Amino acid sequence: MAKPKVLMISTQAKGVQNYGGMGPAVSQLAGHLIRDGGIETTILMPSSEQPPESNKWKKINLDMLLQGDALWETEVGNVPVFWFQTPLFPSPLEKEPIDNPTMAYNNDWTYPYTRGHLTPNQFQELMEFGNHVSSVLPSLESRFNPGIVHVHDWSMGFIPYSLKKDNSKPSVFTIHNAHYDGTLPLTSDIYSDVRSMFSVSDLTFEAFQARFTWNGSVSMNRIGSESAGLTTTVSKPYATYLNQNNPWREPLNISGGVENGVDISLGDFFGDVKDLGYILQMKQGQKGAILGNYEISFENMNKPLMAMVCRLVPEKGVEILLDILPEIHNATILIAGPVSDPHLYSRLQAASRQYKGAHIIEPQYQSQKQKFSIFAAADYFLGLNYNHPEPFGVAAREAMAALALPILDRRNGSGYDSLPVGVFSTGFFINLNEFRETAYRYKIKLKETIDLAVGEFNCQTMSDKRRRLYEEMQKNPFSWKPAVSFYAAGYQELLNKQMKKNKN
Known part of the structure; x- marks a missing residue:
């Protein structure tokens, strides 16, 4: 036929x-x-x-x-x-004009x-x-x-x-x-x-x-x-x-x-290197390079780098994350991506200045090379949404392929629920109600989840999860074959x- x-x-x-x-x-x-x-x-x-x-x-x-x-x-x-x-x-x-539309949009x-x-x-x-x-x-x-x-x-x-x-x-x-x-x-x-x-x-x-x-x-x-x-x-x-x-x-x-x-693999981030120990050394080196580029103290190498790279829009939860930044001292938060809302762009620019030396905020488009360099450095990936579904989650899967452990909001039919069991078990999930949630409660639960991830950083539990994620990536868990x-x-x-x- x-x-x-x-x-x-x-x-x-x-x-x-x-x-x-x-x-x-x-x-x-x-x-x-x-x-x-x-x-x-x-x-x-x-x-x-x-x-x-x-x-x-x-x-x-x-x-x-x-x-x-x-x-x-x-x-x-x-x-x-x-x-x-x-x-x-x-x-x-x-489009409504903002300060730097070429880079932002x-x-x-x-x-x-x-x-x-x-x-x-x-x-x-x-x-x-x-x-x-x-x-x-x-x-x-x-x-x-x-x-x-x-x-x-x-x-x-x-x-x-x-x-x-x-x-x-x-x-x-x-x-x-x-x-x-x-x-x-x-x-x-x-x-x-x-x-x-x-x-x-x-x-x-x-x-x-x-x-x-x-x-x-x-x-x-x-x-x-x-x-x-x-x-x-x-x-x-x-x-x-x-x-x-x-x-x-x-x-x-x-x-x-x-x-x-998703057409993604460990090789997209770490080349032909197969040994987990060498890969983790490469991640540390990339993390040090990013922190150095943004004049963040070398002491922060001992803190987890948590990356949120996506379209920066309110429904993705970026404003929720900005609201709790003053309370986050035991991790470096990196927020990057294009912006289409002038008010949010101004707020992100102000936050970039306010938290210089502590957190990294880049409200502008990231090329694939830039995005992958962030994922290769990140210890965790933040996949948030504020009363907005994430039907699939491409960026989260790309970050996981770089061995960044996921911190995810899996409500409202999230595609994260279809992650392979081995991959799913490495994640942290924000404990929220299934339907609409108040910003106040979201902030509390997000901070609790970040603290939980920080508590596991550099512990045996994190080492075990990274090894499990590494082993899962050998199986091509995000294959297009089922589709x-x-x-x-x-x-x-x-x-x-x-x-x-x-x-x-």
């Missing part, structure tokens, strides 16, 4: 454009589908603008369906990538097209874009003729809807984090207009709500998940969490949680259903 050809549609891909963990996830999945699954996979990246560094792309001349459309081609790794420039895709919003923006809620016009733009993708696919068949269209994240939610409406290709919709969604509050004054956009004037209000709304708003995540033949998330615990009802969120229809992988197997089977099932439907 012939394997399906897959077209992945995503605004993010590693090496092209990325705002967080989604870009690497899309690119790595596509690469492993090609290499490990033998599945022909292509990435299509929509935008209203030309591709970044357009001189590195080849422009393709095709008869498109709309004036202003353009197609560009390149290859990243072993994955063919096409940039689909179309005026129907929303233009990014202007580095194109990092959680909502590049909306600051949360959509306006009716933005909503209609995304609907028209979804319709356009469905109609333009036949024009692209000379370049790729997919059997399956696999779309990523909320901004692509209308594509499965349009494909289903047109009885076109079967689709897969992957939600990377449902906390981010394109929503349109459903008020009585716009209900008739919104309903006419969908051409479903025969639906009752209740039926419309069930099909298109989530938590009281018309939701791109709901539209995509209800329309796709297969809806997935990036970890099994997160899928279970989204499918459950709770006091402040309706369930979402998720077909299955897929355990994403490739899941999607290969899912794609084939969707294709078989479509073929059967076409025969009838």
Whole structure:
């Protein structure tokens, strides 16, 4: 039986454009589908603008369906990538200025097209874009003729809807984090207009709500998940969490949680060195170099270095950590990453000056080399969130591959719950309630957990955990193989259903 050809549609891909963990996830999945699954996979990246560094792309001349459309081609790794420039895709919003936007943002923006809620016009733009993708696919068949269209994240939610409406290709919709969604509050004054956009004037209000709304708003995540033949998330615990009802969120229809992988190993941090003793010496050397670069006393070598490297946004818990910094004297805290909020950026800058010589605060983008050098030095990794789910946790897994023991918040369907048992057993977990938590209690519990980790530092317990983590890393615990197997089977099932439907 012939394997399906897959077209992945995503605004993010590693090496092209990325705002967080989604870009690497899309690119790595596509690469492993090609290499490990033998599945022909292509990435299509929509935008209203030309591709970044357009001189590195080849422009393709095709008869498109709309004036202003353009197609560009390149290859990243072993994955063919096409940039689909179309005026129907929303233009990014202007960012609020901060002191050093180049270093702070580095194109990092959680909502590049909306600051949360959509306006009716933005909503209609995304609907028209979804319709356009469905109609333009036949024009692209000379370049790729997919059997399956696999779309990523909320901004692509209308594509499965349009494909289903047109009885076109079967689709897969992957939600990377449902906390981010394109929503349109459903008020009585716009209900008739919104309903006419969908051409479903025969639906009752209740039926419309069930099909298109989530938590009281018309939701791109709901539209995509209800329309796709297969809806997935990036970890099994997160899928279970989204499918459950709770006091402040309706369930979402998720077909299955897929355990994403991470292309990471000890070798990415320590080269060909295999001996644990030598690796720990290298970690100490890297730790000393980082402390020296920031003029922190050599005495701090005897204190643990705890690193938080991520997008620095309030929901990641960075402000909670800043609030307890005055109480942390027995560890060096390192906070680094891009910032998109001007107020938070100012606060981080002030904290950097205030705690100079004691803690390290770098509110700016970290290249992979910089990030990996931090993980190679860190004794612990801080994976926090403040009433915000961490569906997978790429940075935490990267840090663990560098033998940084994890300090994690595993609430709300966290992907940390799917860590292999041996890896999981090396972690410290913040003891918090499952749902919304007060900042006051979060600070207390975070400080308690940090103190617990400090208490084990340089003790036999920490040595045992590091050895266990080292042994687990030899087993490639973050492999993409489970995800490739899941999607290969899912794609084939969707294709078989479509073929059967076409025969009838």
